[in-house]
Amino acid sequence: MAADNSALPLQEKTFVIKESSKIPSLTRALTLPALETLTVLLQQGKAMISxxxxxxxxxxxxxxxxxxxxxxxxxxxxxxxxxxxxFVIIHCYPQ
Known part of the structure; x- marks a missing residue:
């Protein structure tokens, strides 16, 4: 069975968010930009929620x-x- 690579960008950003959130000083520098990138990927359809x-x-x-x-x-x-x-999740996956 083939691996589902469509979730890979989502998982990568989740990892960055999880790890960077352990250090409070990284919130503005890394955690939020990673979340914003995840949001943009979803908006552009590059990380479709399928x-x-x-x-x-x-x-x-x-x-x-x-x-x-x-x-x-x-x-x-x-x-x-x-x-x-x-907001983007609701639009990408309305079910």
Missing amino acids: NPHHVIVVLGALQFVPLDSHSVEDYHAAFEAIHEAL
């Missing part, structure tokens, strides 16, 4: 984005990035 597993992968990435920042600006940026990603 089955429920893909939705779970993307939602899994969102759970790692830290929202416990001491900076209002960092919290706002993280909230906006999560909101945009959720």
